[in-house]
Amino acid sequence: MTPDASVLESGAGLSRNGELGDVLVDVKGLKMHFPITEGIVFNKLVGLVKAVDGVDFQIKRGETLGLVGESGCGKTTTGRCILQLERPTEGEIFFEGVDLAKLDQVALREFRRKIQVIFQDPYSSLNPRMKIGEMIDEPMYVHGIEPDARKRQQRVSELLSVCGLNPKMADRYPHEMSGGQRQRVGIARALSLKPEFIICDEPVSALDVSIQAQIINLLEDLRDEYNLTYLFIAHDLSVVRHLCHRVAVMYLGRIVELADCDELYDNPMHPYTRALLSAVPVPDPEVEQGRDIRIVTGEVPSPINPPSGCVFHPRCPIAVENCSREIPALREIKPGHWVACTEV
Amino acid sequence: MASPSDLAVSEMDFDALPERSWVDKMKDTARKKPLGAVSACAVFVMILLAALANVITFYDPVQNAFDSMHVAPGAAHWFGTDQFGRDIFTRIVFGARTALFVGFSASILGSTAGLILGVGSAYFGGRFDLIFQRFMDIFISFPLIIMALSVVSIFGTGTQNVILAITIPLIPRCARVVRSSALAIREIPYVDAARALGFAHIRIIFRHMIPNVMAPYLIMLTAFLGQAILLEASLSYLGLGVQEPTPAWGLMLQGGAEEYAESAPWIPVFPGLAISAAVFAFNLFGDAVRDTLDPRLRSE
Numbered sequence: 001m002t003p004d005a006s007v008l009e010s011g012a013g014l015s016r017n018g019e020l021g022d023v024l025v026d027v028k029g030l031k032m033h034f035p036i037t038e039g040i041v042f043n044k045l046v047g048l049v050k051a052v053d054g055v056d057f058q059i060k061r062g063e064t065l066g067l068v069g070e071s072g073c074g075k076t077t078t079g080r081c082i083l084q085l086e087r088p089t090e091g092e093i094f095f096e097g098v099d100l101a102k103l104d105q106v107a108l109r110e111f112r113r114k115i116q117v118i119f120q121d122p123y124s125s126l127n128p129r130m131k132i133g134e135m136i137d138e139p140m141y142v143h144g145i146e147p148d149a150r151k152r153q154q155r156v157s158e159l160l161s162v163c164g165l166n167p168k169m170a171d172r173y174p175h176e177m178s179g180g181q182r183q184r185v186g187i188a189r190a191l192s193l194k195p196e197f198i199i200c201d202e203p204v205s206a207l208d209v210s211i212q213a214q215i216i217n218l219l220e221d222l223r224d225e226y227n228l229t230y231l232f233i234a235h236d237l238s239v240v241r242h243l244c245h246r247v248a249v250m251y252l253g254r255i256v257e258l259a260d261c262d263e264l265y266d267n268p269m270h271p272y273t274r275a276l277l278s279a280v281p282v283p284d285p286e287v288e289q290g291r292d293i294r295i296v297t298g299e300v301p302s303p304i305n306p307p308s309g310c311v312f313h314p315r316c317p318i319a320v321e322n323c324s325r326e327i328p329a330l331r332e333i334k335p336g337h338w339v340a341c342t343e344v
Numbered sequence: 345m346a347s348p349s350d351l352a353v354s355e356m357d358f359d360a361l362p363e364r365s366w367v368d369k370m371k372d373t374a375r376k377k378p379l380g381a382v383s384a385c386a387v388f389v390m391i392l393l394a395a396l397a398n399v400i401t402f403y404d405p406v407q408n409a410f411d412s413m414h415v416a417p418g419a420a421h422w423f424g425t426d427q428f429g430r431d432i433f434t435r436i437v438f439g440a441r442t443a444l445f446v447g448f449s450a451s452i453l454g455s456t457a458g459l460i461l462g463v464g465s466a467y468f469g470g471r472f473d474l475i476f477q478r479f480m481d482i483f484i485s486f487p488l489i490i491m492a493l494s495v496v497s498i499f500g501t502g503t504q505n506v507i508l509a510i511t512i513p514l515i516p517r518c519a520r521v522v523r524s525s526a527l528a529i530r531e532i533p534y535v536d537a538a539r540a541l542g543f544a545h546i547r548i549i550f551r552h553m554i555p556n557v558m559a560p561y562l563i564m565l566t567a568f569l570g571q572a573i574l575l576e577a578s579l580s581y582l583g584l585g586v587q588e589p590t591p592a593w594g595l596m597l598q599g600g601a602e603e604y605a606e607s608a609p610w611i612p613v614f615p616g617l618a619i620s621a622a623v624f625a626f627n628l629f630g631d632a633v634r635d636t637l638d639p640r641l642r643s644e
Contacts, residue, residue: 083540112542125533129555138551139541186537193541 021061023094024197024229025082030055030091032077036304050303051077052088053253056330061196064223064230066244066261068237068276070300074253075233076120079199082231083117084108095197113143116190120202122182126174132185133170136160139192159188164218180211187218197229204239216243237280241265246336249273252311253303255330259337269339271316272296310341318343373636380632386625394440403431405438406589414608424610426600432610436618438591443622446503446576446586450510451568457511458518459561463553465519466526467545477523480516488513492575496584506585510575518564525557559637566633570626577619593619 032052037043052074059065067075081088084100093100095111103111119125126135136156139145146152157167163184174182183203190198200219204212216239222228234240240247241261248258249272257270268274275296282288298315301307307314313323320343330338374381393400403409403421409429417424423432465476483491491513499505529535530553538548554561579585580594588595593615600611 080536085536085539109542112540115540117537117540119533119537121533125537127534127538127552127556130551138543142541142543142547189537189541 023058024061024063024096025059025231026092026094027055027057027078027082028092028094030078030081030093031089032074032081032086033089047304050253050306052081053303053306055091055250055253055255057248057255057258059197059229059231061229062223062227063246064232064244066240066247067231067233067250068235068240068247069250070235070276072300072303073250074303075235075250076201078250079117079201079231079233083115083199084112109143113145113193114196115199116193116195116197117199117201118183118186118190118203121206122179122186123174123206125186126182128174130173131170132160132172132174132177135185136170136189136192139189143193145193155192156188159191160185162191162222163188164214179207180214183207183211183215184218187215187222191222191226194226195228197231199231199233201233202235203232205234205236212239219243237265237277249276252300252306254311254340255338256312256340257338258330259334263334263337267337269333269337269344270312270341271318271343272312377632377635379628380635383625383628383632386621387629390440390622390625391444393437394444397437397441401431401434401437403434405430405434405591414604414611416608417610423614424608426596426611427604427608432596432614435591435596436593436614439593439596439615439618440622442503442586442590442592443573443576443619446507446510447569447573447626449507450572450576451514451565453507454511454514454572455518455561455565455568458515458520458564459522459554459557460549461515462519462522463526463549463557466523466530467549467553469530473523477520480519483513483516484520486513488571488575489578492579493582493584496579501584501587503586503590506576506579509579510572514568514572518561518568521560521564522557525560526553529553529556563630563634563637566626566630568630570623570630573626574619574623593622 030052031050031054034049034051035043035045036047036049038046055074055078057065067078069075077086080086082093082095082100084093084103088101091101095115098111100108100111126132130138133153133156136159137152140152140155141149146155153170156170160167160169165181165184165188169177169181169185174185177185183206186203203219204215207215219230220243223230230243232240232244244261246259247261247264248255249264249270250256251272257264257268257273259267264273265277268277278292279295282291296315296317301311301314307324309322309324309326310316310319310328313319316323322342326342328340328342330340333339333344407430409425411429412421412425413427413429415421415425415429421431421433423436425431426435461476465473486494492509495509495512496505499508535548535552538552543552576585576592577594577597580592581598582594583598586592586595588599596615597612597619600608600615604611
């Protein structure tokens with residue numbers, strides 16, 4: 001499929017040969033703590049859920065950063081903080097050099113146009129009372145991207161066909177479509193604002209495997225065509241390897257390892273990443289049998305009361321005494337390969 | 345509609361089921377809910393009576409006729425005449441006008457205000473929601489009639505004030521129910537999507553949340569119709585509602601009940617029957633609407 005280049009003017013910065021541009025997103029010391037309160041009138045603070053607890057990363061223009069980790073490790077919350085759907089407790093989120101966390105709702109509107117999101121669940125992310133066409137048309141109308149209603153309608157058709165849907169589907173309601181079709185609508189809606197940066201929050205995990213491949217390929221085509229930058233949140237490691245340039249591994253609200261995609265998969269350093277990768281099944285029974293599987297024992301600790309020091313130390317096979325005292329910082333072990341572990 | 349081969353759509357694009365005509369749908373509903381169908385017909389007849397009041401009656405509803413007082417029901421006066429010689433059938437038909445006007449105005453105004461306040465409260469949430477709901481609690485703690493009485497005593501009597509008096513106590517009752525639905529809607533990703541797309545609060549509330557809480561809204565609206573008509577009759581009966589000589593069922597009942605219950609029972613009986621029939625029909629209608637719109641309460 002070749003998306004029509006006239007639909008979206010490509011963002012500035014990236015050259016066509018895939019070279020990465022300047023830093024687009026810069027997250028510094030991001031913390032999102034949700035308070036747990038008791039009482040009705042006077043809210044007494046009884047605890048904090050430390051969903052995200054000090055996350056730093058940068059995404060260059062045109063790059064796709066994968067964010068992986070198990071359920072509840074704070075991947076989605078990180079994405080929601082960048083979108084400013086949650087106001088972070090602490091930390092800075094620079095987009096094109098502007099700290100989004102300090103902007104008020106009015107000032108944010110311009111950035112909302114540039115940062116878009118594709119949700120995990122294609123069934124609940126579309127308003128059931130709106131037609132597909134209205135849904136894609138509305139953002140363009142609100143942001144004044146195309147004041148003329150007929151031109152907007154034309155653009156809706158173009159966006160639908162770019163996303164692999166029949167333009168006639170603009171007259172349908174979401175319940176008349178399949179999951180994959182709905183996810184394409186979600187992508188078309190995100191593209192309607194000509195964004196520069198799209199947060200893909202597990203965009204394929206709710207879909208059938210055969211449809212997953214189609215959506216991944218669509219996202220890849222769109223990225224190349226319109227020079228999009230993605231933050232790709234997922235827990236499917238093979239999908240991440242296929243799509244991403246760099247990968248960050250999260251565990252309990254912190255990034256434990258961050259490296260180029262192939263480097264991370266071929267040479268994982270952090271014990272958690274190693275365990276995670278060894279858990280990926282291999283589709284060959286002989287290889288599968290002979291393989292060294294490092295199963296991590298125990299459960300993920302509660303983010304309300306995380307372990308002291310390195311949050312992974314109670315489950316870590318190589319933990320030493322110091323691990324329970326000192327919080328390991330991300331260190332650059334090799335050029336571009338960052339690991340938050342003192343023992344590697 | 346088949347999917348064209350030039351598009352990368354491998355998913356099957358199945359044909360939509362053929363649209364059924366609304367007549368078929370009505371027949372189906374009537375078969376499943378006979379009581380609902382009967383009540384809907386009764387409501388329809390009432391609306392028709394009120395709309396065509398001038399055409400189907402032969403007497404003046406307000407003009408006194410002292411030559412025909414206390415006439416028993418018969419060919420000339422189907423429901424008899426009252427103590428001022430006015431035809432009771434005429435006054436009941438015209439009274440339907442008052443009852444429906446007050447009932448519809450109050451319940452539409454009350455539940456619509458409740459809809460907006462309830463959704464707004466759920467959308468903004470937090471401290472605003474907390475404080476706002478406590479105010480609603482205060483309003484709900486008064487029974488409907490007491491609240492309506494106090495509003496009338498503040499603003500005075502008259503048709504408009506009666507509508508206001510019935511509207512105000514209905515608002516928090518609708519707001520509470522709508523809010524609970526809206527709270528669930530608030531957490532659904534399409535509301536997050538709307539926020540991420542940079543839409544204003546007003547747009548999110550009116551375009552993305554309110555259309556999705558229409559079911560509880562309509563249920564409350566139809567449930568309020570009967571209540572509002574009863575409340576109007578009660579207020580008029582107490583002399584705090586619609587004033588003479590405007591024909592209103594509660595007023596007709598009050599004028600006839602004490603004095604003429606024995607000597608001319610048709611004077612209080614027919615308005616009483618009218619009130620009962622109307623409230624019964626509207627309540628059944630409300631129940632049918634609720635059963636249809638709220639799948640959780642569906643018995644099948």
